[in-house]
Amino acid sequence: MSDEPVTGVQSILPEGTQPTPMLPKGLKRVPSGVDQLATEHLILNVGPQHPSTHGVLHMLVELDGEEVIAAEADIGFLHRGIEKLAESRRYHQMGTILDRADYVSGFHTETAFALATEKLAEIEVPRKASWIRSLVMELNRCASHYVWLGPVGMDAGAMAPFLYLMREREMILDVLEAISGSRMMFNYVRPGGVVRDLPAGIDAPLRAWLAIADKYLGETEDLLGGNEIFRARMKGVGVIAPETALAFGMSGACLRSSGIDFDLRKARPYCAYGEIDFDVPLGTVGDAFDRYKVRVEEIHQSVRIVRQLLDGMPEGEHTSKVAKALRPPAGEVYAAVESPRGELGIHLISDGGPTPYRLRLRSPAYYNLGVADELLAGGLIADMIVSLGSLDIVLGEIDR
Amino acid sequence: MIEGTGWLKGFVITFRNMLRGPITVRYPEHKLTLPERSRWAVQQRLNDDGSPRCTACLICVKECPDDVLYIETSAAEGGGKHIDRYVYEIGACMMCGLCVEACPFSAIEMSHEYELATRHGGDLVRVLLQDVDAASPRRERKGEADA
Incomplete structure (x- = not known):
């Protein structure tokens, strides 16, 4: 026997035995003692009411000490049957439920549905309406990214940026409330345009936010990306290879951080994006830090947009004439927008009636969460929270 | 020994933010003004003489996705409609504003009443109009044309 002290698993094994290799992937729920090792795998329930799960997500995690052997996402706690409810709502009423799908960025779901309906019923949208839609969507994207950036900092242990970002988000929500009448449940974008024109005097609060947006976000970048602890927690954690991202149908910042250049605003321009100059930030490694960098840069680009x-807002009507009891001809369409989480699509089937025959919501966060089982296995439990947070999941949209 | 400069940046930025002043107000004493379009509890709009503008056409009732509005009517003595009760279930209302958009007579509006917490469940059902004659649609339209 050598003089070196025996450490780790070896120290608790009977002399002469070798530790068995790690169990194959997949949740086993092994009872104590079955795997021949003296250690017991622990099945840990994270959520559905857990401060680090970004909503009512239930994670079943199999642990070997600190190491995650397997993880399984259990969703459905926020299921309200939005797709089914949509079958009994008329086209102009749909905003009321679609706002509640992705409750962090309601304008994107509303616009996706409006675009689908307009395609189906062949409605022309005035140029101004398109520009207003783009404006509110970009503001909403910033608000959504703020509310991602803050909590992901908290996941890694940083409290201050969260509160600073909430302060800036409040400036955006005040503007959105002045435009639409509600802070988050907007019900503002309708087939044919938007409900009302931009209110008078909206320029001032919007410019006030634009004046500080880049500067304050730069400070947050210093607080998070400029901090060694945050970098250590994010770099190399939750790496998603481009092939994996494509295989799981991921989209949005999660896909772009893996280096794949796909942004619907560029790939299939809608609303005013064809006339606007902006860049699409890309990552290289595909880890949590890349996703952080891509999203922060997206806020800068949104400020630019x-x-x-605002400078080029055209004059004209804010909506075209659309019948209240809209009855689009029978048919099937798909329209998608680039939401803060990725490709948010509405697949709409009409049988010619006053309500959709079927509405299907392609929820980007649902596809992005699909990678979690793959992503978390083999990591540490502390990294699990960061990896999961970096995906930017919104359970309202995943569960629908 | 603390490595790196992240902690120093943190102090500088936190100190800078300390000087930026509060963003909150002392709520019950001080209140923020809501934007004009803010949607809160639905309320009736009345004519200058206190009579309702509502014609009991039931468009708002049919429009509401959550069925929170309910109107009981009967025939008025001199012809036309009589509103027995106009009930508004505020506890189930999501303040989407579709009823107000749909009303052809501008008889209802979204108020700025946002302090809606109550101790009694009964307060969540409001009777907006009770035992009044509904406005005549013709007279109402004419009045709008004069104005």
């Missing part, structure tokens, strides 16, 4: 939209 909002500035252009």
